[in-house]
Amino acid sequence: MREDGRSVADVPDAELVAQGRSGVESALSELVKRHHGSAYRLALSLVQREDVAQDVVQDAFLKAFRALGGFRGDASFRTWLLKITANEARGALRKRARARETALEDAGAVRADAKDPAEETMVSQESARARRLLETLPDKQRLSVSLRIDEGLSFREVGEIIGSSEGAARVNYFHGIRRLRELMDEGIDE
Amino acid sequence: MSDRTCGALREQVPDLAAGRLAAEEASSLSRHVALCEACREELALARLLLDGRAEAPAGLERRVLEAVRRDRPGVGRPWWALSAAAVAALALGIGIVSEPAGEVEVPGYAYEVEEGTFWSSEDGLIAGAPTFEDLSDEALAQLLAELTAGGPGGAV
Secondary structure, eight states: OOTTSOOGGGSOHHHHHHHHHTTOHHHHHHHHHHHHHHHHHHHHHHHOOHHHHHHHHHHHHHHHHHTGGGOOOSSOHHHHHHHHHHHHHHHHHHHTTTHHHHHHHTTOHHHHHHTOHHHHHHSOHHHHHHHHHHTTSOHHHHHHHHHHHTSOOOHHHHHHHHTSOHHHHHHHHHHHHHHHHHHHHHTOOO | OOHHHHHHHHTTHHHHHTTOSOHHHHHHHHHHHHHOHHHHHHHHHHHHHHHTOOOOOTTHHHHHHHHHHHHOTTTTOOHHHHHHHHHHHHHHHHHHHTOOSSOOOOOGGGGOSOTTSSBOTTTSSSTTOBOGGGSOHHHHHHHHHHHHTTOGGGOO
């Protein structure tokens, strides 16, 4: 509980950012706590490898916090962080040009985890199949669907992250959903 | 329900699936979904995707926080160290600018900074004061103790 009687969980991101600029550790910790999951899912969706995705998330937070002084607040902190995360992930992909192919070839960490027996008992096979099929969509469609559904971002925010207009993000989302439904109906798996 | 209306409502289906809508909005959209096959299928797909959503590894949050602390040495310094530093800088600054009749003894630990970085008119709280960010935690703690006890730094 803070001096003003609010729990840190009740403090808006913008206020945490202002405190973070002054080096208030609890504010930075709360920002990490709130947004590392979203950043991780986005990074994983792009780089397809858990270890690389974790590196990307770490680097994205470091870059974001170093640049907090220049953050103008035009976008939400989360959108800004996710944009940095996407850029970091693309950088990681460039450095490791074969990362995705390797992950797909050897059914790497992502899928190995998704098929973990313990997890299978918690996540239905249909859910796992939907996620696997989602990974087969083109980048912008895949990201539009996952950012809209998983993270609840608006199409404007999705567009900012994938480098498209709001309209293009909307079109990518609905094309992705339509294609995913077709794949699910066709009984195609991966 | 026209297609146009359906289109606008469909955009909210992911929020309904994730429980992100207010009760009234959720209720309104649920009534539409009950009558609209396309939205119903989309809701089912959104729920499947959410159920299979990846979660961040358990240790990632801690790993990021540790990296942030390493990257920002000021972060994590105890509040009392910063308070002591502010008091120390103020006390030394006042001591210098007030030019007391007697000689002011500046404690040695205040000079635990690299040569050439001691005086800084830009960074100090008072022009001419040593920058407290350059003082070690130990020096700050010692200074605080002496200030509290009326030692050299507290005799201003």
